[in-house]
Amino acid sequence: MAVIAVYSVKGGVGKTTLAANLAWCSAAISCRKTLLWDLDAAGGAGFLLGLDPKPKRRADAVISAEKDPAKLIRKTAVGNLDLLPADESIRALEVQLLSLGKRKRIAKLAAGLGKTYDRIVIDCPPILGETSAQVMRAADLVIVPLPPSPLSARAFGLVAEEVAAHARPHPPILPVLSMLDMRKTLHKDAREEHRGWPAIPYASAAEQCAVRRQPVGAFAPNAPVARAYSKLWTAIERKLASK
Template sequence: MASIAVYSVKGGVGKTTLAVNLAWCASAISRRKTLLWDLDAANGSGFLLGVDPRKKRSADSVFADGGDPAKLIQTTAFSGLDLLPADESIRAIDRQLDRLGKKKRLAKMTAALGKTYDRIIFDCPPVLNELSAQIIRAADLVIVPLPPSPLSARAFDVVVEEVRGSGKGHPPILPVLSMVDMRRTLHREAREANPKWPVIPLASAVEQCAVTRQPVGAFAPKSPAARAFAQLWTAIERKLAER
């Protein structure tokens, strides 16, 4: 099992779209039994996969002592891909984790879920708190989406500092240029400055994910965006193989 965090401290960078499409690639391309764990209160991953959260769901029931996240997992319309959805109750989970006083609670739950799943992908909240620290401790790889802008570069520096601050055994970081439009000078310059970083283009197919409520590869498999997600997933699998 390997766990992958898609993380940024800045909103609007394509984090959830990236997490959903990578989860689909894991299940559809690599044929890995995959769990997408939505830890963002907006429940964007569930929306993009066409899964609505169950009523009366409580994040406390997941993280409390004895809580079993497997009971809250929902299947999706895509073979081999399940979802552990979020809802607004997760906004208070930082206080819950502080009360528990267990710094590796999420890592232990991830290890338990790893008995069922080959790949676990975290759609992380854009915050710096105890939850983000626990996600980093649980992750084998941290993916950071970066639209070409000075603010994104600054946010990346914050993420790097946060990850490295977790200790010597911190997971590797893979930056990804997202929402790239090569017609724009700033975007071309960002690409030229970081030629080895994976690139996800600004494309109508990516925007259509929210309309169709499907990953790009499911409804536009031959599109440049679908190829970009697939190439990124291949790079991720190579990175995981180096562990």
């Protein structure tokens, strides 16, 4: 079992779209039993997989140990892919984790879920704090989507510091340039500066995920962005295998 955290300190960089598509790659391409765990209160991961929240099921009950996570997990239309959804209740997740006083609560939950799943992909909230610290302790690999700009290296440095501060030994970190548009000079410069980083191109097919409520591989498997997700997933599997 491996836990892959998709984390960014900034919203609007394609984090949730990346998490949902990587989870699809794990389930559909690698044929691994996969769980997409949404810890972002916006609940975007579930939306992209065509699932709407159920009002009577509070996601924060999992963290407080009031409910078995298995009772909240929902099957998706994708074989091998399940979802542990988020909802408005986890907006107070930071306070909840601090009040519990258990520094490895998320890691313990992930370990339990790992008895059922080969891969757990966590869509993290875009914040620095107790939630991010706990995710870093649980993760085997941290994927960091970054906008193609001169600030990319600085944003990556912030994440690297966060990971190093809260997990020893800390998990490998893989930066990814997201929504790369090579028609823009700024993006071309960022790509030139970080040639060793994987890149996900800006594409209408990726935007269609939110319209169709499906990962791009399900409706446009030959699109360049779908191939980019697949290539990134292959790199992730290799990195995990080399640990």
